[in-house]
Amino acid sequence: MNTHSDGIYHVVVNHEEQYSVWPEWRQPPEGWRSEGKRGSKQECLDYIGNVWTDMRPxxxxxxxxxxxxPEQAPQQQEDTxxxxxxxxxxxxxxxxxxxxxxxxxxxxxxxxxxxxxxxxxxxxxxxxxxxxxxxxxxxxxxxxxxxxxxxxxxxxxxxxxxxxxxxxxxxxxxxxxxxxxxxxxxxxxxxx
Known part of the structure; x- marks a missing residue:
């Protein structure tokens, strides 16, 4: 088991374009791939904060x-x-x-x-x-x-x-x- 803890992380992304931070020395979980950004945990989180603006899958x-x-959904009504x-x-x-x-x-x-x-x-x-x-x-x-x-x-x-x-x-x-x-x-x- 690798106990490497040098504090280097990379940004990973899944098929739904959802982002996460992962320790660089570990393989990303299945379904996730490295996005290319690497650095400290905070640098990776800051990067995600800038690029992941629409969090919907x-x-x-x-x-x-x-x-x-539907083409003509009724307008949302005020709180009645x-x-x-x-x-x-x-x-x-x-x-x-x-x-x-x-x-x-x-x-x-x-x-x-x-x-x-x-x-x-x-x-x-x-x-x-x-x-x-x-x-x-x-x-x-x-x-x-x-x-x-x-x-x-x-x-x-x-x-x-x-x-x-x-x-x-x-x-x-x-x-x-x-x-x-x-x-x-x-x-x-x-x-x-």
Missing amino acids: LSLRRSMTQGKL GETLVQVLSTGQHPLRISLRPEASPAQLQRSLDQGVVLVTFTSTQGCTELALNIDHKETRLESADFEKGTGEVRFVGRLVLDDVPVLCEAVVDLQTMAGLGGLKVINIKSVG
Whole structure:
């Protein structure tokens, strides 16, 4: 085991263009490569601070620039005092599928099969990502061709948002991996 500690570091970067500092005498972890900058730990951190200005992963930046968001998402509204549940329970809202490293019809099919799908409501302030526990009985895949990436998926998922049990109903176009959805509050009646 190498106990080398000369204080020389290098900047490493991964496929998502995320940066880190790594001791020069150690091999970078799998999936990371040397970016070329070397020096003291502080010099490397200063370098990263100057070059890594957009900390979103590359796949997210690409999906946001490739038109995967609805064309005319409603303007974000001022804070009306409504809770997120109240806002998303009123009407239909633009959303997109959130899968990593990239949203694709094949990945969506796997997520549906596994019973959990991540969706991001794009019209809320800062966007809202929710993990839905899929209700397979209510989900409709008949018009979806996952291999060709065409058609649409209608799915229902359950979750608890801000201590409120809700259903999320959504329709997603497989070509754009975006669509519309909304929440419905689940009324839990106690049995006496």
